[in-house]
Amino acid sequence: NAGVTQTPKFQVLKTGQSMTLQCAQDMNHNSMYWYRQDPGMGLRLIYYSASEGTTDKGEVPNGYNVSRLNKREFSLRLESAAPSQTSVYFCASSAAGETQYFGPGTRLLVL
Amino acid sequence: TQLLEQSPQFLSIQEGENLTVYCNSSSVFSSLQWYRQEPGEGPVLLVTVVTGGEVKKLKRLTFQFGDARKDSSLHITAAQPGDTGLYLCAGERSNSGYALNFGKGTSLLVTP
Numbered sequence: 001n002a003g004v005t006q007t008p009k010f011q012v013l014k015t016g017q018s019m020t021l022q023c024a025q026d027m028n029h030n031s032m033y034w035y036r037q038d039p040g041m042g043l044r045l046i047y048y049s050a051s052e053g054t055t056d057k058g059e060v061p062n063g064y065n066v067s068r069l070n071k072r073e074f075s076l077r078l079e080s081a082a083p084s085q086t087s088v089y090f091c092a093s094s095a096a097g098e099t100q101y102f103g104p105g106t107r108l109l110v111l
Numbered sequence: 112t113q114l115l116e117q118s119p120q121f122l123s124i125q126e127g128e129n130l131t132v133y134c135n136s137s138s139v140f141s142s143l144q145w146y147r148q149e150p151g152e153g154p155v156l157l158v159t160v161v162t163g164g165e166v167k168k169l170k171r172l173t174f175q176f177g178d179a180r181k182d183s184s185l186h187i188t189a190a191q192p193g194d195t196g197l198y199l200c201a202g203e204r205s206n207s208g209y210a211l212n213f214g215k216g217t218s219l220l221v222t223p
Contacts, residue, residue, distance in 0.1 A: 059212075092153075
């Protein structure tokens with residue numbers, strides 16, 4: 001089983017460039033999430049989608065947009081990348097109120 | 112604002128020692144989860160505790176949820192090098208789309 005997949009695995013951007021991080025799950029989960037992980041900060045929620053067609057802001061949404069394309073896919077977009085967005089980004093999915101399963105992460109460096 | 116405070120932040124012990132990691136909050140959580148994360152990978156769920164006062168055991172790991180559902184602890188007995196990793200606690204609050212609030216994590220190193 002693939003579980004939760006994320007692309008790309010690594011990315012280097014220049015300040016001001018845009019990019020989309022892709023996430024897909026094959027577990028038929030309703031809920032999907034985007035987190036960022038920074039040294040000494042744990043994981044912080046950026047956006048989540050409780051079900052197909054809905055998205056909500058998390059703790060640190062500024063500078064990001066999301067799209068729940070369908071039940072399987074949940075993308076995260078940086079319109080104008082900033083060095084402060086250098087981080088490791090994790091996508092997760094879950095059935096309602098159940099275990100969250102995490103992808104392997106995307107490591108993003110913004111110069 | 113960090114809703115969940117984990118301590119200690121770093122822990123380096125020798126194989127065979129016991130250790131306890133704490134996760135404290137002023138907020139009440141409907142459930143609290145413990146994850147372990149290996150370098151370069153995403154977090155993997157170890158256990159979920161739901162009921163105040165609940166104790167769960169997973170081999171050498173013992174998890175406890177506080178009576179008021181505001182705090183939790185993870186105790187490892189006779190630690191092994193394979194226990195090395197980042198341990199994260201995460202709380203689920205009601206009416207948040209089941210999103211999790213994570214602590215900053217405890218980085219554990221067990222040396223032979």
